[in-house]
Amino acid sequence: MPGNSFGTLFRITTWGESHGRAVGVVLDGCPAGLELKEDDIQKELDRRRPGQSRASTQREEKDRVEILSGIFEGKTTGTPISMLIWNRDADSSSYDLLRNRPRPGHADYAYQMKFGWRDHRGGGRSSARETVGRVAAGAVARKLLQERGIEVAAYVTELGGIRARIEPGDLARLRAAAEANPIRCPDQEAAVKMIEQLDAVRQEGDSLGGMVTIIARGVPPGLGDPVFDKLDADLAKGLMSLGAVKAVEIGAGLSCAGLRGSEMNDPFRMEGDKIVCDSNNAGGILGGISTGMDIICRIAVKPTPSIGKKQHTVDLETGRETEIEIKGRHDPAIPPRIVPVAEAMVAIVLADHLLRQKTARL
Amino acid sequence: MPGNSFGTLFRITTWGESHGRAVGVVLDGCPAGLELKEDDIQKELDRRRPGQSRASTQREEKDRVEILSGIFEGKTTGTPISMLIWNRDADSSSYDLLRNRPRPGHADYAYQMKFGWRDHRGGGRSSARETVGRVAAGAVARKLLQERGIEVAAYVTELGGIRARIEPGDLARLRAAAEANPIRCPDQEAAVKMIEQLDAVRQEGDSLGGMVTIIARGVPPGLGDPVFDKLDADLAKGLMSLGAVKAVEIGAGLSCAGLRGSEMNDPFRMEGDKIVCDSNNAGGILGGISTGMDIICRIAVKPTPSIGKKQHTVDLETGRETEIEIKGRHDPAIPPRIVPVAEAMVAIVLADHLLRQKTARL
Amino acid sequence: MPGNSFGTLFRITTWGESHGRAVGVVLDGCPAGLELKEDDIQKELDRRRPGQSRASTQREEKDRVEILSGIFEGKTTGTPISMLIWNRDADSSSYDLLRNRPRPGHADYAYQMKFGWRDHRGGGRSSARETVGRVAAGAVARKLLQERGIEVAAYVTELGGIRARIEPGDLARLRAAAEANPIRCPDQEAAVKMIEQLDAVRQEGDSLGGMVTIIARGVPPGLGDPVFDKLDADLAKGLMSLGAVKAVEIGAGLSCAGLRGSEMNDPFRMEGDKIVCDSNNAGGILGGISTGMDIICRIAVKPTPSIGKKQHTVDLETGRETEIEIKGRHDPAIPPRIVPVAEAMVAIVLADHLLRQKTARL
């Protein structure tokens, strides 16, 4: 299969370039009978939309979703849901100089080597604008999860080396706290420092990396299809498929390397008639299958590669070394904007495995 | 699709339980005309085989591969290659007590909740014995990569908190250095300390976690299928699908969170008529596509969940809390034995994308 | 995978309902570098478009394709090609009565039982309007085939019991002869009789079935992936997935049942340095793989189920038997309009297998 589809039963196919006519997604496999209106989608797209805060690019896009199929009288029909968002405010002029000069840290050179040529305008298909389709489909997945009492929330836990302190607790409250500042960090004090540092690097023409945590609560035990389509394997793929992500952790993640078995293992105990664990180093997944505990993922997000500083590169036409200065409008840090996208990916993976689980037993 | 297959064009399906009659793999999509003999496979299986060192379980398996199809007169025919390894030394008696008592850190409880019941003997399908099929198929992938001048090597870089110092250099030498000690760590001094610590925790009935690095060299630019089947996304899935892995890093990995764009970006320059980068924070992948630089992955491997210490669990039949002590034979640390398995997964992903790339251009 | 995608490497996903806002297709996997403009697509859509002749419905659709992605400066970029056609002339009022009364021979009842409810307007997703997306993608496939010297042509060979006499010969001429009359039958005399009979049954409020032949010439030997994705198996699936098709034949087809082996087998001989067969009972496919001879498919197309006559049905709400008379605008015979759709399906299957064949050998 070509690479622009994701999911097995709840399956999305995204399309579109940054400066093409539109971007969109076709979602196939959503069960019939789910209540769905454009507002459910728009709400999430508005969270992803640029032009909202200091932390994001100044590009202005209304990003109004149009649902073109699959919904009738306010409910899904079981047929493909096609969603489209027009590109209205694309300004390609600042990209002309980059046609032959691949930007360091960007996909330009790699696309050129893969396809022999490329739509260079605004990064073309490799632009983060592609994630519009993921967020739109993720909004449908979220509706499906809500029917089953599953919540998904994401927030920034680290930016430019500043780490937030976050008390685990009610997910809705955590999400609200994150949405209360432009960094999307629930620790308001840390957020203030992050904003200060962000302003500083922006003025230097530089950018910051950070960490984002995604939590899913209420996931029933049993989701995930060993031995390859394990729940953590699919989450890792979904999250690593986001352009700026360089690491994915589940549960204890990297820190498990320094633990002993007696520290890492989460002992089982009863809570009423439910089996639970006190600790959650597993991140809610054992053997690739959900256990009913919180699913916990963390992603490392690299600093925005588009920086104002002069950078060294080569000219693809002449084969000579040269320099570039990237103009255009860019986020000085990706973590705040990746939050709704990461939520969408986790929601899509969970929705897919919810459906898959329906055939696990006779 | 059900979850026991991996890859798009170079596609493997593994089967078998730890204490069933056999384990195996069917590899479909291997091009015709590749020279292949049982020895190519056996060599890699011998590296994976238990019973070789202090670092691994004492279970004795000859693990002789039998190639049942797809090879004729020493070469692949383009038809499915079916490979089988009999289970000869399985001792299920020590598992009887565990039928109703899920082991902490193991897949037992999760399988029970997914399928309603399970083959509990030796962990059944969730046992690391399943990776025999991956290593067998990975050996074929490695042959395919060699035809294109691509090498893959993995080694342990951290165990029980002890970090190795490793000079990057010739891959074959690095691999030889790793194979020179039972830890598979190319830093011989660190290896000695790791062995000491391993002996200590074994006596306490405990286990250690660690880190493994996998490098692929000679990968041509252009591999990877955005936007979902990105090379790093598929590597992340392949590696996270290994039972003990809790984190996957590409290139700078987690550390990118603390970097600035001007530090993270790898500038392009010319080396003869080839475009290269001096640094490799990207780990050889930009926008999900290989750039020709080394592919660098790191995985965090949790400590062996099977420990001798008494652990808290519940009885699935009575619903009461209880305790277990795990007897049987177990590796006190997984990283040394996961090395050939991780190599196999990376080789399979690369072989798959080598084939996929053949249709990217007219 | 859900059911709205087709193809393995050259993969289409269609979406849209008859009376929804639009219909469309996303084509993923088309190689980069193929010259493509909207006219290439429009030309084929115009052949499919209703409102052109006596043989087709009077519904007026401009059916202007809009290419939204995947094309840059007149060539494919290797990224998904999204194509959209707005529904402008949909009149749902005549369908109101049919909400609870499934039409005999239509998908209404089956959709209701599958999804629990349905978009009943104009047949919703089950309408032949869905094939717009197939024809659009098929036009791209045709361009790809032309690069390799492969032609595909289809035409009507039987309608209402009248059989055409067709001399095999130059495909372009055959295609032109078919396009010269509204029946798309290259035998002009037979076409005249078919038109007469069509006019007669239309006045009776009835409809006619027929046969369509599809030929592909210039197909290189080697296409097709045994043992399940045989070329004939994929052609059978692609053609049987057209709503009105009830039988698919390859080569000698049904008549092979009455032949002896000595009659059926096509002996090989040399033609210059090429291996050919004099007869072609195999229809260009042996063991599921193309031989280089003409690929020959025939499909049986049922009479249009929408007829003016009163028909017996049941009311889904009341559970009582009742009657319906179908108003609206309908083709009195499907074969003429299925011709470009059948060509599209065959072209898509061949394009897919052309790409697949690139990885068959080392």
Next chain:
Amino acid sequence: MPGNSFGTLFRITTWGESHGRAVGVVLDGCPAGLELKEDDIQKELDRRRPGQSRASTQREEKDRVEILSGIFEGKTTGTPISMLIWNRDADSSSYDLLRNRPRPGHADYAYQMKFGWRDHRGGGRSSARETVGRVAAGAVARKLLQERGIEVAAYVTELGGIRARIEPGDLARLRAAAEANPIRCPDQEAAVKMIEQLDAVRQEGDSLGGMVTIIARGVPPGLGDPVFDKLDADLAKGLMSLGAVKAVEIGAGLSCAGLRGSEMNDPFRMEGDKIVCDSNNAGGILGGISTGMDIICRIAVKPTPSIGKKQHTVDLETGRETEIEIKGRHDPAIPPRIVPVAEAMVAIVLADHLLRQKTARL
């Protein structure tokens, strides 16, 4: 995906060559909890086995299935079921002459052109022996269908031009009547004539074609995934993927071409509280979805291509025309032996769609 797998959720992968060490199948996606023993499989394999009657080859194979995984204490565990059958009686000597001389009507030449070379012994992968894996997996599918009250039966309706007269009726009785003679034709009088004719052509060194009907009863309405994975489309693919099949019909099949809409449409009426049709021209499928009526398929089976008569061919090495006489042991007619294989394919398609239907509604 490579071509040796079939099905979406109930998915089989077959492997093995006619004269290789073994043939087999891996079935992934069978729900946990299904009672299954080797006898369930063996029973069907015995029906397929050669050496039973005048109608089949004299090759002696015990064809004992070995279930290697996925079953524990007599029930499926939800993990892959690997089944293997050793090749014991393969005699390759009579094939030596055929290495460079493709047999007319066989896959030899096509495989050579696809893969560049081939395992020529006994037809290698293209041999009908490959269907052993299909029948084994089909036996599991049949068990799954029985749980839901679905029966599948197939029988010969035509051989060498002799047509049987068959009264539709109880499926079990029909199946028993078919199994009562070596032709597997429920019309005993016709069977006698068919046997006579078969004996006659065998003596001439020739072979006969025929027709087989497959009926599935008790299929619930709602199975099938439009618009591409329609139930009839998947049945057509599954059946056309059998080497000797040149045509697939559903319901009225080819004869629909001569019908009018008023004749073809099956009117709905009530039978108790169930919606039924009196006629069944649709063959139980409308719009690609089952309606609850009998599913009816017919396949045209070509005469055995291996005939004793001298045939014209070319020498692949010298490029010169030459002749061959096929020795070895061969069925003089395929229809009797294809009966259990065709049943298996239909059962597999239905089992797959039974599972798929579980996610169609919220």
